[in-house]
Amino acid sequence: MDVELFKDGKRLDGRDVEDLRKPLKLEVGVLQKANGSAYMEWGKNKILAGVFGPKEAIPKHLANPERGVIRCIYTMSTFAGLEDHGRMGPNRRSIEISKVMREALENVVMLEKFPSTIIEVYVIVLQSEGGTRVSSLTAAAAALMDAGIPMKEPIAAVAAGKAGGKVILDLNKDEDNYGEADVPMAFTKSGDIVLFQMDGKLSKEELETAIDYGWKGTEKLFELQRKAFEEEYSEPLDKKLRMVE
């Protein structure tokens, strides 16, 4: 299908090629019972992430006596998208995203400090508008920091790609569906790439531009993560009413 993705040099939602979607909001410590949590709004994406642990690895065969393991589960809620998603259980797509998120997080979480334990990261997409895997990963990293789980450095993720013949940053749903390429990527703060996938075709030069845009985009997300914690700790915490047995 031929869809016009650019109008007067601007994208359909009025952005330039290098702009992130708005609103871009991140809040940490939003859940009472989770050790760490984060809520993110990114464009029309609404993501909730909760972290538990480190705790005893169950079932026991998962336990690794040398380092901890991460269990990451990404789910899309039944009411997340335009189409009917049906039930919320695991499917091909969510299993894939859970796997790539886990592998990205394993690069920065200091798992060697927690042998024989498991750290659980749960992400639910409440509303989706394309690019949920990258926003989920950005929120999950913030939730891990909120849980006080030692990490070498933060990670943040963003998608770049190509639509209407131009390399663009942070694709929305239309640009993802009708564009030429989608490249979700995640960076650590020191610039290592910990997630990189590509759907579609890009030339070498276009890919280099996409990575360049992606890095600039993640720098804004690192600032967002920092701001979320500065806000959280600038006033009394209201999140936790302690349980009493």
Added chain:
Amino acid sequence: MKRIYIPGDVIDEPVAKSLAVREDKGKLYATVVGTVEGKSFIPFELAYIPVVGDAIVGIVYDKKPSVYFVDTNSSYTGLVIARDLRGAELDVGDVIFAKVKKVEEDSIVLGDIKILQNGKIMSVPSSKIPRIIGKGASMLNLIKDATKTVIYVGANGYVWIAGKDVGKSVKAINAIIEKAHLSGLTDEIKQMLESD
């Protein structure tokens, strides 16, 4: 406002290395969210890892002829060897105050057992325990005196409280947790305990 560090931030002050501070090529980096106070890095939230000598509060959840299993609010199972009790017996549900004698792969051996009776247990983040105790136990004594309670604080984040005004001390401890990262804490808690 104090500067807040997040994982990966370089710490310029000469703080001691710990789980929350890692060294790489001669530079110190924070690994959790926290702030620097004097010569130490104070994490706001940090997973508990037992160290030999820690005093913890635990709950017995299973027993076998020669060993008791204790919930230690961490990924480690607490073990109490029955012969260490010198004839005394524990029951499932008993709360104990104990010292960590040995840390193994996924369990910790406990000794110097003291059984705590007729109290309440509260679960707090283990990173706030130093604040609840205060300098030279000043904060803890303040709460104990004002509410006429007996309080045992475990390094693992379990706090056991018994006595006259348990509700008030729970309130005070909750206030400490909520405001541990802000300044002027002691005065505020003092005021809170003196009012009503």
